[in-house]
Amino acid sequence: MRNISLILLLALLCWQCDPADEVAMARIVASDAPAYIQVRLDVSEEGTLTKADMEEGTLGTTEATKMDNLLLLLYQSNQSSGNGINASGNILIDTLIYFANTGNNQELIYYYVETEPAKTIRYETVAKSVGAGRLNKTYDLLALANVPAEGIDGIKSLYDAGRLTLETIRSYAYRGLPWEETNANVAEKQYSFFTMVSAGPADTPNQLTLTTANTIPDQPAVSTPIALERLAARVEYERNAVEGRPTTDGTGKVYVRGAVLVNQLSESVGTRLFKWVASDANGSNGTYLGEENSYNYVVDVRGGGEKSANDFYHYFTDFSSYLKDTVPVGTQTMIDSYGNEWHRVGYTLENTNGNITSASDLEQQATGVVFAVQFVPTALSGYTQGQTFFEFNNKLYTKLSKAMNDFEEDADWKTSPTGTDHDEWQNYANRLKYYDPVGYRTYLQTELDANRIPKNWDKFMLNTYGYSENQDCTVTMSDDIDNRKLLSTKGGTRTFYNGICYYTWWIKHNPAGKMPYAVVRNNVYRLKLTKISGLGSDLPGEETLDVSLTVAPWQHLDHEDFNLNPNQSSTTP
Numbered sequence: 001m002r003n004i005s006l007i008l009l010l011a012l013l014c015w016q017c018d019p020a021d022e023v024a025m026a027r028i029v030a031s032d033a034p035a036y037i038q039v040r041l042d043v044s045e046e047g048t049l050t051k052a053d054m055e056e057g058t059l060g061t062t063e064a065t066k067m068d069n070l071l072l073l074l075y076q077s078n079q080s081s082g083n084g085i086n087a088s089g090n091i092l093i094d095t096l097i098y099f100a101n102t103g104n105n106q107e108l109i110y111y112y113v114e115t116e117p118a119k120t121i122r123y124e125t126v127a128k129s130v131g132a133g134r135l136n137k138t139y140d141l142l143a144l145a146n147v148p149a150e151g152i153d154g155i156k157s158l159y160d161a162g163r164l165t166l167e168t169i170r171s172y173a174y175r176g177l178p179w180e181e182t183n184a185n186v187a188e189k190q191y192s193f194f195t196m197v198s199a200g201p202a203d204t205p206n207q208l209t210l211t212t213a214n215t216i217p218d219q220p221a222v223s224t225p226i227a228l229e230r231l232a233a234r235v236e237y238e239r240n241a242v243e244g245r246p247t248t249d250g251t252g253k254v255y256v257r258g259a260v261l262v263n264q265l266s267e268s269v270g271t272r273l274f275k276w277v278a279s280d281a282n283g284s285n286g287t288y289l290g291e292e293n294s295y296n297y298v299v300d301v302r303g304g305g306e307k308s309a310n311d312f313y314h315y316f317t318d319f320s321s322y323l324k325d326t327v328p329v330g331t332q333t334m335i336d337s338y339g340n341e342w343h344r345v346g347y348t349l350e351n352t353n354g355n356i357t358s359a360s361d362l363e364q365q366a367t368g369v370v371f372a373v374q375f376v377p378t379a380l381s382g383y384t385q386g387q388t389f390f391e392f393n394n395k396l397y398t399k400l401s402k403a404m405n406d407f408e409e410d411a412d413w414k415t416s417p418t419g420t421d422h423d424e425w426q427n428y429a430n431r432l433k434y435y436d437p438v439g440y441r442t443y444l445q446t447e448l449d450a451n452r453i454p455k456n457w458d459k460f461m462l463n464t465y466g467y468s469e470n471q472d473c474t475v476t477m478s479d480d481i482d483n484r485k486l487l488s489t490k491g492g493t494r495t496f497y498n499g500i501c502y503y504t505w506w507i508k509h510n511p512a513g514k515m516p517y518a519v520v521r522n523n524v525y526r527l528k529l530t531k532i533s534g535l536g537s538d539l540p541g542e543e544t545l546d547v548s549l550t551v552a553p554w555q556h557l558d559h560e561d562f563n564l565n566p567n568q569s570s571t572t573p
Contacts, residue, residue, distance in 0.1 A: 034129040035210040036220035037097070039072060041123045041143060042227050043110075043196065063192040064230065065121045067108050067145050070099040071152055074130065074139040075166055077205070084140050084205025085198075085274065085288045089167025094139065096159050098152070099125050127220035134210050141206040142169065143226050144273075145196040148176070170288050173301050175270040178231035179347055191347060197274055199229040199522070200289035229522035231271050235261060235345040235369060235507065237527040237547075248533045252377040256529065257500065259371045262540070263363075264313040265300070265349040272301050272350070275521060280304075281354025281514070294513035298520050300352045307351075307365055316363045316504075319370065320481055320539040342526070345369055352509075352518040366517040368506040369527065370540045375501045377535075382473045391494040391535070392437040399469055400461070403437040403493065416456045425454060438465070439490030464490075484538055494538040501536030503543045509551060526550040 043065045074095040077087035099107040110123045147155075151174075158164040178195035198206065206226045214221040239256040246253050265271070276283065277290030281297050282304035292298055302311070309315045351367045362368070376385045380396050383389060390397045397403045404413060410431050417424040429444040440457055443464075447454035454460070461467040465487055466478030477483065477497065484495040507525050509518035519525065528548040536543040 032132055032135075033215040034132050035134055035214040036127045036129050036217050037208060037210070037214070037223070038127045038220040039070075039125045039141070039143070039223045040225045041067070041070070041125075041145070042225045043067065043121045043123065043145075063190075064194050064234075065110075066192070066194075067110070067123050067196070068101055068193060069146060069152070070108060070123075070125065071144040071147055071155065072097040072099070072125075073142040073144070073169065074208075075142075076137065077140045077166075084202060084207075085142065085166070085170055086202055087140075087166060089165060089170070091166040092162070093159060093164040093166065093169065095130050095134070096156065096164075097128050097130065099128070122225060127217055129217075130210065135212055135215070136210065138207055138209045141198070141208055141223060141226060143196075143198045143206075143228060145228060146178075146193050147195055148193075170274050172273040173270045174231060174273050176267045177347075178271065178349070189346070194230045194232055196228040196230050198289065199227040200275065200277075201291045202287050202289040203291075229275070231273075231350070231521050232347045233350065233519045233521055233523050233525065234347050235519075235525045235527070236342045237345060237369070237371075237529060238340055238342050239529045240340060242529045242532050246378070247535070248531050251379065251534055252375050254532050255374040255376070257372045257374050259343070259345045259369050260314065261346050261348055261367065262312075262314045262316045262319055262370055262504075263351070263365070263367045265307070265311060265351045265367075266313050267349075269307075269311045270301055270349070271521070272299075278304075292520070294510060297354050297515050298350070298352050298518065300350045304354060316368065316370075316540065320485065348519055350519060350521045352515060352520060354515050354518075356517050362506045362517060366506045367519045368504055371503045371505070371529075371536075373501055373503060373532065373536055374499045375496065375535055376499065384474075386499055388475055388477055388498055389496050390437075391496070391538075392492065396535075398473060399475055400438055400467065400493065401457075401469060404440075404457075407436050408433060414457055420453045422448065422451070422453070435492070437491045437493045438487065442490070481539075488538070496535075496538050501538060501543075502540045503532070503536045504540055505547050508549055511549075524552045526552060 072095075073093050074097070075091050075093050077083050077085075077091060101108050107126045107128075108123050109126075110121050144155075155164065155169070158168060174195070179191050180193040182190045182192070206223060208221050208223050210221050213219055237256075237259060242254055242256065244253060244255055274288045275290070275292075276286050276288060276299045277292050278284055278286035278297050278299050281299070283297075283299040286299060290296070297304075309318065348367055353361075353365045356362055356365060374386070377383055377389060377396050380389060380398060382398050387398065390400055390403060392403045392407070395403075395406070397406075401414065405411070413432060416428050425444070426448055429441065429448060432441040432444070434441050438461065440460060443460060444454050455463065458468070465483045466480060467483070468476045470476060477495070479497065484497065487493050487495055505527060506517055507519055507527075508516055509520055509523075509525075510516060526549070528550070529546070530548050531546045533546070534543075
């Protein structure tokens with residue numbers, strides 16, 4: 001009743017005053033009224049670049065810049081210190097505001113803003129109320145975009161219960177992949193719904209002051225643009241310099257057939273919601289949304305601790321066991337403004353490592369790329385591109401019998417007994433050398449010692465390795481990675497199935513800084529193959545591969561072409 005009486009009194013007074021006084025009185029009335037805000041967000045803000053040398057033409061996709069929902073968090077930090085997200089963790093989140101683009105209800109409108117060297121996509125929300133009792137106050141803003149529904153529900157539940165603090169939200173570990181994947185076919189996967197959050201720097205937090213002027217819906221308080229960064233990083237490669245060209249040692253020509261990420265942190269491990277920058281690799285003296293440089297560390301969700309095999313997808317030391325199912329024949333093709341063809345390997349979570357000192361550390365901790373390359377040994381007589389070939393004692397062969405011929409002094413080594421006479425078989429075995437290319441001599445002796453009659457070479461090869469020789473100078477070998485491992489173990493022979501060999505490259509983030517091997521959010525790691533020096537490995541391992549690395553902020557360029565049809569890739573010579 002008191003408020004009603006006040007309103008009636010003010011209305012009576014306004015009846016007797018001029019229009020300007022009427023506006024002033026209306027604002028007095030609105031001192032307890034809801035205020036309205038409008039937020040601007042830059043999706044493609046360049047952010048901090050720790051590795052210089054950025055090339056124009058960094059590839060992007062509209063799906064990687066699309067914003068389907070936004071959760072805006074308002075809170076009051078220590079305004080005098082300007083600590084923003086790094087203020088006291090017990091500060092309660094004061095207000096949640098949710099925006100969504102659903103059907104005809106488009107609450108997030110985007111447009112282009114000219115920046116250098118590219119255009120930035122800026123979103124502007126519709127005006128929404130923050131509720132009453134918030135006038136003449138300054139609020140810090142945190143933005144979370146494209147958070148899955150279950151994540152939003154969880155945050156809202158904590159807020160409704162009065163338990164959503166600044167510490168709760170900033171220390172949250174995001175479980176799951178911060179993007180969506182469709183299409184099970186690796187070479188044709190499509191990606192969308194990239195989760196993005198507020199970016200730094202921490203010393204200039206996004207703030208908004210609400211006044212009585214903002215009680216009118218069409219006069220909302222408008223934020224300065226909030227820079228967003230994706231929780232994901234992207235890896236891509238360009239192979240024009242090596243495709244179809246001889247190796248530097250002249251032993252063959254190479255055709256890059258595909259690539260796959262190894263040692264990606266899994267969705268069960270997740271990632272930090274907000275970037276954490278610290279003075280050491282263990283996360284000490286850290287700052288949320290801190291500015292990254294060559295003298296500090298970005299610390300991932302593991303907090304600088306060592307990771308285990310269970311933390312990764314495609315753990316490198318176990319990778320060869322499922323190799324054939326994970327390296328695509330072709331990858332998605334993208335064309336930059338210079339006509340260069342780039343191939344997207346995929347997206348990955350942040351994985352930072354500050355204490356890598358050895359090759360084994362790399363294999364166990366760092367994120368890398370395994371390249372599948374079809375090798376054509378130009379000097380190998382009778383070889384046709386795409387055939388399986390073998391290597392023994394640094395020499396290449398189209399058939400394993402030819403490797404045996406070079407190894408054995410007895411030209412008649414393959415003529416074995418046809419009966420079951422133990423002594424005849426023993427005499428035959430004695431004629432053969434130990435440590436032959438396929439382990440046949442060891443097999444013979446093992447069987448004879450056990451008083452069993454062994455199989456001849458052809459049957460042994462078929463039963464042991466799924467291997468047989470054809471009349472047309474070709475071989476048939478079952479596509480089983482274990483056969484290749486077994487052949488290498490028993491005979492020291494490498495098998496290049498269908499002519500495919502492998503090269504591994506460990507992704508570098510800041511080679512000259514404190515964190516040389518790492519993958520950091522919202523960066524594009526562009527691997528430009530400059531040369532291949534020689535034959536790779538039959539199984540993934542460290543082989544000679546020269547790569548020119550560019551770490552670039554994620555950009556969307558209006559002149560780029562993003563082609564998701566792998567059939568348009570020129571992987572076939």
